[in-house]
Amino acid sequence: MIGFIGLSHLGLNYSLATAARGFDVLAYDADPALTARCSAGEFPIEEPGFAELFAQHRGRIRYSSAAAELSACDLVFYSLDVRTNERNESDLGPLSALVDATAPHLAGGSVAVVLSQVAPGYMRNLCRRLRSRSAAAFYYQVETLIFGRAVERAMEPERFIVGAADPAVALPPQLNRWHEAFGCPVLVMRFESAELAKIAINCFLVSSVATTNTLAELCERIGADWEEIAPALRLDKRIGPHAYLGPGLGIAGGNLERDLVTVQALAAQHGTDAAVVAAWQSNSRYRRDWALRQVHAHVLSQNPKPRLAFWGLAYKQDTHSVKNSPAVALAESLGAFEKIAYDPQVKSLSRCVPNLSIAASALDACTNADALIIMTPWREFRGVDPAILRRALRGDVIIDPFRLLDRTACVASGFAPHQLGC
Amino acid sequence: MVQRLQTIAAPPARVVLFGSSGFIASALARALAREKIEHRAISSREIDLLRPASVKQIQAELRPDDALVVTSALTPDKGRDVSTLMKNLQMAQHLAEALQGSACAHLIYISSDAVYGSRETLIRESSALEPRDLYGLMHVAREQIIAATAERTSIPVCIVRPCAIYGAGDTHNSYGPNRFLRAAMRERKITLFGAGDETRDHVYIEDVAHLLILCLKHRCAGTINAASGAAVPFRAVASIITDLVGDDVEVEHVPASGAVTHRHFDVTERIRVFPDFTPTPLAEGIAESLRRLTEPQRD
Structure with a gap:
């Protein structure tokens, strides 16, 4: 039996993927209301393929809030997502409390793997702290789930990065069996390296995002087109076909931002140069406001009381998360103006955005609007016929950072599209 | 970087304007008159901030619900030397001393883009302060003096850094x-x-005056560049x-x-705070x- 402790986004996806790989799974959370909902097939997350996978493998997964049941597991994963505050700093308190509460229930000879997003140093300290209180051997494993692609990433990982107190010691057999079920390379390293490896991955992603956005903006000014340049970069072996080369509105979602803040804290503590991180953050903030500058230049400077249609509120497609969402930031900056938003998954916002109403459909949001602003690249927005929009929109401005609409068709329908990278 | 303490625009009870004979203050005084906002323009002939006596004069002048706009400075055409720097700092010292004993509701300090260096390709309010001459250094120091005074006295301060006007x-x-x-x-x-x-x-003087009026009406606190973008x-x-x-x-x-x-200049901050302002x-x-x-x- 394999246990998962903590059923936030990370735990729900990994526990289901483990069941789908043929293991019997005990999915534990201290919240009985949550485990009852999960048992009934009602989950607090939206991920493509999740519901289907659950329907196929629900016989192998059991949701429980009884910590004592964890003693039946020879392998458990701590899978609670670590939340961040408004400064993107991790709050490791809930994870530590969860470990403290459940570690005494783990059986002798069992293995505990922390999947949660921890900072370098956390695991070594944890092991020191638990030495006399838990019979389990602790490991760390880097998680690289992506909101909106979590099921795919959990089922088909590129590799496992495992942190161990002593990487020279062979991994325990129950952990090896779990790894083998996924058939991907396993890299074992000391705790500190694994903890920093996760941050390193995210730093490289951010550097790609920042570089892409910096050069895409230049394209906008000098008449180049980033879409023509990106394929050349993808064919370069040093950059690669899967590099983050799509211009966007900066980094969002919280995870990447968290790791940048962690690097800055470590650099400050140890006296290393992390000025580039501040530059990435600055670039991200600047890029996030691209749409605001476009709205000001093309709408507000000509129309003092515009009605603005928003497509998308989530920070990216295939998620309901609005953490650090550029769409929400834009809506807040445009507080005084009338805004009608449509998002396939976000139907309300936890904090009040003045003069924002939610439309029932994408087209409803456009009715009599002076401009359409497409802030999340949902699939259903891609390729919408501008001729249909022409009948709904009052104005002719379309702000389409992700180039979801065909530029030529937009122009043919009398729109002035404003897109990133060209 | 800058926030509206007053969400809905409302004119201050009175605006006291120091440095009234200067380019910016003159334009602001005209704009205040157009807006029918009560104001009192004070030139160096009336209260000379270089003199210690100015401390008491300012205190006698200020009312608790006043908004104070400080444009007074010896500009580079009056001298770029250490002596001019020290005189400018002395003015800030007297102002700071006056504010210790006499409250006002809001303070706007007119600084300059000379506080920024020349390395950055796009200057924004968060850009590093790297003055290239004593004039820029003077504004950096005065910003700090005024901010520290405001913190002690709980007066909201808005620092406005115009580019070439x-x-x-x-x-x-x-x-x-x-x-x-x-x-x-x-x-x-x-x-x-x-x-x-x-x-x-290059920013138009009337736009700077308009921006200052907006800062006054919204009782803005923080730092904002006055640039066209x-x-x-x-x-x-x-x-x-x-x-x-x-x-x-x-x-x-x-x-x-x-x-x-x-x-x-990256004017995103200005757009965020005043989206309906167009230079x-x-x-x-x-x-x-x-x-x-x-x-x-x-x-």
Whole structure:
């Protein structure tokens, strides 16, 4: 039996993927209301393929809030997502409390793997702290789930990065069996390296995002087109076909931002140069406001009381998360103006955005609007016929950072599209 | 970086304006009069911030519900030396001392883009403060003095950093629209360094005044740049002026002494705080300046 402790986004996806790989799974959370909902097939997350996978493998997964049941597991994963505050700093308190509460229930000879997003140093300290209180051997494993692609990433990982107190010691057999079920390379390293490896991955992603956005903006000014340049970069072996080369509105979602803040804290503590991180953050903030500058230049400077249609509120497609969402930031900056938003998954916002109403459909949001602003690249927005929009929109401005609409068709329908990278 | 403490615009009870004979203060006084906002413009002849006696004079003048706008400074044309720096700091010292014993509701300090260095390609409010001369250093120091005083006295402070300002009534003759306009009108000649490729952001004086009015009405706190957001080459400025003044104006090119530099401003912060504020396009602002400059001659 394999246990998962903590059923936030990370735990729900990994526990289901483990069941789908043929293991019997005990999915534990201290919240009985949550485990009852999960048992009934009602989950607090939206991920493509999740519901289907659950329907196929629900016989192998059991949701429980009884910590004592964890003693039946020879392998458990701590899978609670670590939340961040408004400064993107991790709050490791809930994870530590969860470990403290459940570690005494783990059986002798069992293995505990922390999947949660921890900072370098956390695991070594944890092991020191638990030495006399838990019979389990602790490991760390880097998680690289992506909101909106979590099921795919959990089922088909590129590799496992495992942190161990002593990487020279062979991994325990129950952990090896779990790894083998996924058939991907396993890299074992000391705790500190694994903890920093996760941050390193995210730093490289951010550097790609920042570089892409910096050069895409230049394209906008000098008449180049980033879409023509990106394929050349993808064919370069040093950059690669899967590099983050799509211009966007900066980094969002919280995870990447968290790791940048962690690097800055470590650099400050140890006296290393992390000025580039501040530059990435600055670039991200600047890029996030691209749409605001476009709205000001093309709408507000000509129309003092515009009605603005928003497509998308989530920070990216295939998620309901609005953490650090550029769409929400834009809506807040445009507080005084009338805004009608449509998002396939976000139907309300936890904090009040003045003069924002939610439309029932994408087209409803456009009715009599002076401009359409497409802030999340949902699939259903891609390729919408501008001729249909022409009948709904009052104005002719379309702000389409992700180039979801065909530029030529937009122009043919009398729109002035404003897109990133060209 | 800057926030509205007053979400809905409301004029302050009274605006006290220091440095009233200067370019910015004069424009602001006109704008306040247009807006029918009570104001009291005080020049250095009335209260000389260089004198210790100014402390008591300011205290006697200020009311608790006043908004104070400080534009007073000895500008680089009055001196770029240490003595001028120290005089400017002395003015800030007296102001700070006065504020310790006399509250006001809001303080706006007019600083300068001279506080920024020349390394960044796009200057924003969060850009590093790297003054290249004593004038820039003076504003950095005065910003700090005023911010520290405001913190002790709980007065909300807004620091406004204008870039190169142009418009009728400018008392300086810096390289740019004002000098070009005067030279075109008087000498029928504009002199450019090199090809005039260097780009700068020129903000219209009336836009600065408008921005200050918005900061006053919303009781803004924080730091905001007063820039147009559209940097243009000096040759483009010259071209606008020759179009306006006449084809007979010669554009002369003289060798440039240093490397070509550029100075752009990211105005996102201003857009976020005042989304309904749109700066005057350069050509329009220069045409308006020309009209104002020539009007008295017609009279």
